Amino acid sequence: MTRATITALGQRGEGIVEIDGRRVYVPFTLAGEEVELTVDGERGMLNSVLTPSPERAEPACRYFGTCGGCALQHVSPRDYAAFKRGLVEAALRHAGIETPVGQLVDARGAGRRRATLHARKSGAGYMQARSHDLLNIASCPILVPPLQQEAPRLARLLHAVAGDCDVGFTATATGLDVAVTTPRKLKPEKLVPLAQRPRLARLSLNGDLVLQTRAPAVKMGKALVALPIGSFLQATEAAEEALAGLVIAGLGTAKTVADLFCGVGPFALRIAENAKVFVADSDKPAIAALQKAINHTQGLKPVTAVARDLFRDPLAPVELEPYDAIVFDPPRAGAEAQAREIARSKVKTVIAVSCEPRTFARDAAILITGGYRLESVTPVDQFAWSTHVELVGAFRR
Incomplete structure (x- = not known):
């Protein structure tokens, strides 16, 4: 066994300590804690906390420490919010982007649905x-x-x-x-x-x-959307509301909007209460469900929905020309091909939603190189006690 003092918290929520000149990662520890651990290469197994940090919190679940589902139940609320915000700051910094990151929005709500x-x-x-x-x-x-x-x-x-x-x-x-x-x-x-x-x-x-x-x-704005088997849905209802609120605030007075990687329409159906919307996604059952919801919902502006693989066939600048604003919310891999086309367009406002800060930062750098300014970044927390964080970025040309 080895005694050591944790120096920092890594991006995977593990404590970092240097032993014999190499970094060792120790789960369920906090910076400043003196711990006893067993070392196996770069991995450390915590045996006991000898000097707990004043920021150590009481876990909310009896399985914490054994279950692989949560990594951060031992972190105080203040340090937890700083950690998640820091994930976004680190990704932007690595991509050479200097933009202030807003405070973490707590969107855990009633829990994961x-x-x-x-x-x-x-x-x-x-x-x-x-x-x-x-x-x-x-x-x-x-x-x-x-x-x-x-x-x-x-x-x-x-x-x-x-x-x-x-x-x-x-x-x-x-x-x-x-x-x-x-x-x-x-x-x-x-x-x-x-x-x-x-x-x-x-x-x-x-x-x-x-x-x-x-x-x-599920209810999305005025609409009730019947979910296809295996369709994507935000993990918490509160996060969907928070993300949609940030998207709509970022769009401002836009009257024509393209919602790309739209899924079953959590943003499109809300945006359509005030603006005309074009939506696209490669998930054909999701597009069909969205279209059905549109057909059965009164009070919406016109919505055009198409099934299209935006990874292989992104919308070109000429196709984006009719829109005042673009929203895109891709999977974890990001939207590199589509971001390159947007960067060549003249669309004034772009709102990017992401569940992966690193691919967001890559796509943001593409847009910035194309003449956009990253105006704001807001992290949103829906995955309680995990090392995952959502975010919304607003770009203006």
């Missing part, structure tokens, strides 16, 4: 920290109340029928959407009895519908 649990013979839950071994849990406090205990319980029931599987849960306004993924060949009808549970709206197996009692749906 989406989760994927692993179901195995040993139980149901998440993988243990730094391990491929399952941690069997009775409940999860970071989830919305309808999922906290029901998700582990239902995952165990599904394992009894489906064997080893992963189970995705989404809590919607009309009930639970449950998606089972397994490599086993399984007759869907074996799952039907489990689909009769009162709060279950839909059950699917490997992307195919097993049974639906009512369409899982």
